[in-house]
Amino acid sequence: MPSASMISDYLWLIPLVPFAGFLINGTVGRKFPRPLISAVALLCTAIPAAIVAWLWIVMKAEGAPEVLRVVSQPWIAITGLQIDFALTVDHLTLIMLGVVTGVGFLIHVYSVGYMAHEEGYWRFFAYLNLFMFFMLVLVLAESFLLLFVGWEGVGLASYLLIGFYFTKDSAANAGKKAFIVNRIGDFGFLLAMFLLVREFGSLDFSHIFQAISVNPGWNGGILTAIALLLVLGAAGKSAQIPLYVWLPDAMEGPTPVSALIHAATMVTAGIYMVARCHVLFDRSPYALGVVAIIGAATAIFAACIGMVQHDIKRVLAYSTVSQLGYMFLACGVGAYTAGIFHLLTHAFFKALLFLSAGSVIHALSGEQDMRKMGGLRKRIPVTFWTMTMGVFAISGIPPLAGFFSKDEILYQAFVSNNPLGKLLWLVGLITAGMTSFYMFRLWFKTFFGPEHFEERTDLHDHGAAVHTHSGSHAVMVVDPEDNHTHGVHESPAIMTVPLAILALLSIIGGWVGVPAAMGGHNEIEHFLDPVFSTGAAVEAASTSHGSELGLAVVSVLVALAGLGIAYLFYYKKPGTAAALAAKMPALYNLVDHKFYIDEIYGALIVSPLLMFSRLFLGGIIDGGIVNGSGAAAGATTRGFSSLVRRVQSGNIRSYAGWLALGAAAVLLVMIFGRSIWMH
Amino acid sequence: MLPQVPIAAYLILAAVLFSTGVAAFLIKRNLITIFMSIELMLNAVNLTFVAFAHMWHQVSGQIFVFFVMVVAAAEAAVGLAIIIAIFRTRETLNVDQIDLMKS
Numbered sequence: 001m002p003s004a005s006m007i008s009d010y011l012w013l014i015p016l017v018p019f020a021g022f023l024i025n026g027t028v029g030r031k032f033p034r035p036l037i038s039a040v041a042l043l044c045t046a047i048p049a050a051i052v053a054w055l056w057i058v059m060k061a062e063g064a065p066e067v068l069r070v071v072s073q074p075w076i077a078i079t080g081l082q083i084d085f086a087l088t089v090d091h092l093t094l095i096m097l098g099v100v101t102g103v104g105f106l107i108h109v110y111s112v113g114y115m116a117h118e119e120g121y122w123r124f125f126a127y128l129n130l131f132m133f134f135m136l137v138l139v140l141a142e143s144f145l146l147l148f149v150g151w152e153g154v155g156l157a158s159y160l161l162i163g164f165y166f167t168k169d170s171a172a173n174a175g176k177k178a179f180i181v182n183r184i185g186d187f188g189f190l191l192a193m194f195l196l197v198r199e200f201g202s203l204d205f206s207h208i209f210q211a212i213s214v215n216p217g218w219n220g221g222i223l224t225a226i227a228l229l230l231v232l233g234a235a236g237k238s239a240q241i242p243l244y245v246w247l248p249d250a251m252e253g254p255t256p257v258s259a260l261i262h263a264a265t266m267v268t269a270g271i272y273m274v275a276r277c278h279v280l281f282d283r284s285p286y287a288l289g290v291v292a293i294i295g296a297a298t299a300i301f302a303a304c305i306g307m308v309q310h311d312i313k314r315v316l317a318y319s320t321v322s323q324l325g326y327m328f329l330a331c332g333v334g335a336y337t338a339g340i341f342h343l344l345t346h347a348f349f350k351a352l353l354f355l356s357a358g359s360v361i362h363a364l365s366g367e368q369d370m371r372k373m374g375g376l377r378k379r380i381p382v383t384f385w386t387m388t389m390g391v392f393a394i395s396g397i398p399p400l401a402g403f404f405s406k407d408e409i410l411y412q413a414f415v416s417n418n419p420l421g422k423l424l425w426l427v428g429l430i431t432a433g434m435t436s437f438y439m440f441r442l443w444f445k446t447f448f449g450p451e452h453f454e455e456r457t458d459l460h461d462h463g464a465a466v467h468t469h470s471g472s473h474a475v476m477v478v479d480p481e482d483n484h485t486h487g488v489h490e491s492p493a494i495m496t497v498p499l500a501i502l503a504l505l506s507i508i509g510g511w512v513g514v515p516a517a518m519g520g521h522n523e524i525e526h527f528l529d530p531v532f533s534t535g536a537a538v539e540a541a542s543t544s545h546g547s548e549l550g551l552a553v554v555s556v557l558v559a560l561a562g563l564g565i566a567y568l569f570y571y572k573k574p575g576t577a578a579a580l581a582a583k584m585p586a587l588y589n590l591v592d593h594k595f596y597i598d599e600i601y602g603a604l605i606v607s608p609l610l611m612f613s614r615l616f617l618g619g620i621i622d623g624g625i626v627n628g629s630g631a632a633a634g635a636t637t638r639g640f641s642s643l644v645r646r647v648q649s650g651n652i653r654s655y656a657g658w659l660a661l662g663a664a665a666v667l668l669v670m671i672f673g674r675s676i677w678m679h
Numbered sequence: 680m681l682p683q684v685p686i687a688a689y690l691i692l693a694a695v696l697f698s699t700g701v702a703a704f705l706i707k708r709n710l711i712t713i714f715m716s717i718e719l720m721l722n723a724v725n726l727t728f729v730a731f732a733h734m735w736h737q738v739s740g741q742i743f744v745f746f747v748m749v750v751a752a753a754e755a756a757v758g759l760a761i762i763i764a765i766f767r768t769r770e771t772l773n774v775d776q777i778d779l780m781k782s
Contacts, residue, residue, distance in 0.1 A: 652774055653705050653713075660701050 007058050008070045011087050014048045014097070015136040021045070021129035029122030038112045041125035045108045045132060049101035052094075059094060067530075069142060069206075076145070083203055086142035092531040095340060095524075096139040096272055099347045103264040104132050106498040110355050111256040113494035114362060118254070124164060128260065131157035135265040139272065144193050144203040147273065151189065151237065154266045155182045161261070162253040171252035178246040185236015185243055192229035195222065209279040219283050227280055227287030230273065231294070238270025238324045240298045245598060248317040255358030258313060262320040263351035268343050271327045275336045278532060282334065292332025292418060296427040299325030303434035305594045307441070308581075311368050312357050315442050319394065320350060322431060326409055329424060335412030336532050337525045341513045342409055344524070345401035348509045349393040352502035356387035359491045359499065360446060364453050370442065375451035379488045382496045384447050389503040391443045393510075395436035396559040398552075403559075404510035406432060407552050411515075414551055425551075429558055436562025441577075444570035453488065517548040689730035697723035710762055710772040714755075721751050 021044025029037050059068070072085040089097070108128060115124055134157055138150025155178070163175025193203060199222055200208045212218060234240070239247035247267065251258055261267060274281060274291060281288050299322045306318030323346050330339035361368055363380045377384045393400040396407065410432070414425040490496070513524040569577040581588040590596070647658070700720035707713055725744045732740025762772065769777055 656701075657705050660705070 007055055008068055010051055011055075011068070011070045011089065011140070014051050014101075015133050015140060017047045018044050018129040018132040018136065022126050022133060025122050025129065026126035029126055032122060034116070034121055037122045037125050041129055042105070042108055042112070044129050045101065045105045048132070048136065049105045052097045052101045055089065056094060056098065059089070059091070071142075080201055081197060081203075083143055083145050085146065086204070087140040088142035088205070089140065090531050091528050092272075092275060092340065093139055095344060095528070096268070097136070099268070099344060100132065100135050100139060100264050103347050103351045103502075104135075104260065106501060107256050107260050107264065107351060107355070110259075110358070110495050110498040111254075113492050114256055114358055115254065120164070124161075124254065127157055127160045127164070128256075131161065131260060131265055135269070138269055142205055144196060144205070144208075147276075148186075148189060148193065151233075151269060151273075152186065154269060155179060155186070155237075158182075158250065158257075158261055158266055161257040162250045164253050164257065168252070174246075174249040174252040177249050181243050181246040182236045185233045188229040188232025188236070192226045192233065195226045195229070199226070205276065212279050212283060220286065223280060224284040224286050227277070227284045228290060230277060230280070231287060231291055234270030234274050234328075235294060236270075237273075238267045238328070239321050240270070240294050240325060240328060241301060244298060244302065244321050245601060247321055248314055248594075251311070251313040251317050255313065255354060255361060258317070259351045259354035259358070262317070262354060263347045267320065267324055268327075268347070271324065271331065271339055271343050274328070274331045275340055275532075278331075278334075278336050281331070288332050288334065289418065289420070290332075291328055292413075292420070292424055295325045295328025295330070295332050296424045296431075297325070298322065299329060299431040300427050300434070301325075301595075303431045303438065304591055307434060307438045308588065308592045309438075310370050312360065312370050312373070312442060312446065313354070313368055315370075315438060316350070316353055316357060319353075319435065319439065322435060323350070323394070326406065326428065326431070329413060329428060330409040333413050333416035333418050333421065333424065335409065335416070337528045338405065338408040338412045340528060341524050342405035344512075345393070345405040345506075345509045348401055348502055348505040349390045352386060352390040352499065352506050353394065355495070355499055355502065356383050356390060359383040359495055360387075362491050362495070363488050367453060370445040372452050373446045374449045374453070375447070376453075376488070377447040380490045382490055383499065386496070386499040386503040387447075388443065389506050391439045393506040395439050395562065396432055396555060397436075397563075398556060399510070401506050401508070401510035403556070404513050404515070407555055408513060408515065410555055411548055411551050415547075429555060432555055433558040433562045436559040437566050440563045440566030441570050444566055448571055449574060515548060518552070686730055686734050690727060693723045693726040693730070696720075696726065708773050708775055710765070710774055710777075713774065714758055714762065718751060718755070721747055 021040055024040050024044075025032070025037055029040070032040075055068075068089040070087045074082055075085040076083040108125075111124070111128065115121055118124065131154060134150045134153025136150070138147055138154060141147035141150060159175045159179040162178050163172050165171040166175075196203060196208060200211050202208060212223070232243075236243045247262075250261060253261075281291070302318045302321035302325060306315050306322060309315045309318060323342070327339040327342050327346070330336070330342060359380065360373070360376065360383060363376070363383065364373065367373065389400070393402040396403045398404075410425055410428050413421055413428055415421070416424075418424065512527075513522055515522050569580075593599070649655075697720050700716045700718075700723060703716035703719070704713055707716065725747055728740040728744045728747075732738065732744075765777060766772055771777065
């Protein structure tokens with residue numbers, strides 16, 4: 001059995017190998033043939049995944065330490081503050097590492113098939129590896145500062161990937177939006193770090209959490225301030241109210257990117273950070289309450305919008321926002337394990353759903369509008385079956401993955417000592433029903449009923465019907481043997497195999513957390529015990545197994561009700577939804593326009609800012625003061641130098657003349673000057 | 680015993696010679712003339728040195744004169760070499776036409 005110290009020698013490789021992949025593909029990848037690019041990218045994801053698997057085996061073994069630390073030389077050392085370049089692995093990190101490398105690897109494999117016909121193949125895989133690198137740094141970091149490096153890095157990588165089709169305006173704007181909205185959250189995170197340095201003189205997790213845990217009476221106060229600022233950061237990264245607006249727009253990126261951002265990386269960073277800082281949050285009931293309320297509100301709000309979207313990827317995007325709300329809700333009631341559990345299962349089924357949606361889009365040559373789908377069940381059977389697993393899993397139908405994790409969250413909310421616990425549970429329950437409804441709506445509209453799509457025979461430019469506007473794909477590499485250019489077709493094996501694996505994970509992924517009430521013994525909870533035991537673990541003993549089972553039955557019934565309504569609306573009597581919408585035009589329009597949140601942001605923040613920038617900053621500051629002072633300085637210098645320039649004639653006699661004049665002046669001063677000074 | 684010539688006479692003569700040298704330096708265009716006017720200025724200075732040395736019964740002024748003459752001789756050798764070099768390349772000694780360093 002390899003010792004822990006042996007493993008720590010290889011810990012650095014986990015983030016560095018994807019970075020190497022980024023460097024190789026990013027610098028010289030342009031000249032590589034496509035198989036070589038894919039090989040580099042896949043290898044650089046597979047190696048960390050293998051190391052993580054090895055790590056997993058070692059850490060599960062008897063006698064292995066619960067926490068593994070690797071510390072390099074001091075990174076930043078100034079008076080009163082020292083930060084090491086340190087990586088740490090505990091059980092929480094291990095789960096995150098598994099998700100990031102495992103699901104990330106599957107997404108890479110899928111991308112090889114999905115992006116096969118795209119321009120900028122090398123660029124895409126370089127960015128994907130960069131994304132992995134920063135996410136792994138984020139997860140492995142042992143200090144807030146290194147976590148922040150990863151935190152910013154995934155922001156950068158998401159910006160690059162969302163704006164991958166950068167010749168298209170909407171994609172470029174979506175990238176910018178993601179970056180700017182994240183910046184607001186990062187501002188909160190930075191302030192929190194400043195406060196931490198002021199209070200603790202350190203940014204190390206272990207140091208700070210140690211300092212808090214030895215002061216049992218320390219509650220609220222500055223800790224609340226720090227926690228709330230961290231929540232702001234997490235809300236930005238994990239797309240919670242009020243900073244969720246970037247995530248739906250992030251759909252402009254290629255579909256595997258959406259899967260990576262939504263399932264394995266980036267948006268889970270906020271949840272991870274809150275869970276990682278649970279010691280801090282546990283000391284601040286206010287901050288926890290804020291987390292819970294933000295989570296619940298986001299969950300139901302995003303679910304509302306998700307119910308009326310027509311773009312298949314946008315439905316999934318709002319679903320992600322909503323599910324992240326669930327995870328926040330779990331953290332907010334102190335059930336961090338449940339939050340991480342849901343993060344885990346969500347990674348499986350959301351990656352599956354996105355990749356399946358990508359397969360559907362691929363089959364329809366870039367069509368994303370569900371109104372133009374239908375009846376695809378027979379045409380793309382593999383995609384249909386895998387996506388079905390995802391839909392059932394996210395809707396909370398037992399015994400699939402989503403059921404156990406979602407049920408755990410609802411149960412924890414119900415029994416929590418949060419005064420709003422019951423209300424949070426109710427909101428969560430309604431959201432669960434809505435989730436089930438919109439997911440089955442998607443399912444029925446896409447795979448059942450009459451066919452609405454047109455058989456296309458044009459070029460294979462999925463990823464966006466989009467490109468046709470920009471013309472960025474005027475030069476398209478078309479494999480002459482490729483028969484994909486004709487009509488609706490199933491995706492190649494390189495795409496369907498990852499789908500099948502993810503489908504399997506979506507089915508069995510939840511079984512690691514079967515609660516005791518249902519005959520399991522909640523392995524994930526025990527697995528994470530070393531991490532969360534120091535926090536205020538929610539005691540499940542306060543209620544009987546009976547009530548837990550009762551709550552589970554309720555949530556299953558709600559999920560089935562969602563299924564039933566979706567069946568009625570979109571399969572049995574397809575006109576019902578439209579008729580209902582026509583009856584309540586005001587409400588429907590409100591939801592259809594996403595509660596006009598983007599418009600409100602535009603009116604309240606963006607346009608005043610633009611006006612201020614144009615008139616004041618652009619006109620007066622930039623045009624008047626900056627340019628004016630520059631021009632004035634230039635003119636003054638030129639005027640003065642045109643005078644002085646005359647002296648420099650190059651004529652030796654004029655120099656001599658000046659010299660003589662100067663000597664005469666000195667003489668005059670010496671002769672007459674003295675008498676002047678004397679009196 | 681010859682009547683004493685007052686020191687002022689020497690100084691006025693030196694000043695006249697020096698000013699003539701300066702004026703010639705400024706006015707003349709021929710490089711050799713300019714060179715000669717420099718020698719004139721040096722000699723004017725030498726005259727004052729000798730006059731003062733005699734007046735104060737000090738030998739240092741006379742020593743200075745020797746230094747100046749040595750330097751002037753060396754300068755004349757180098758300067759004439761330069762003048763010849765310039766004339767060979769530019770075929771003129773008009774200083775207005777050899778102002779290569781003019782900005």
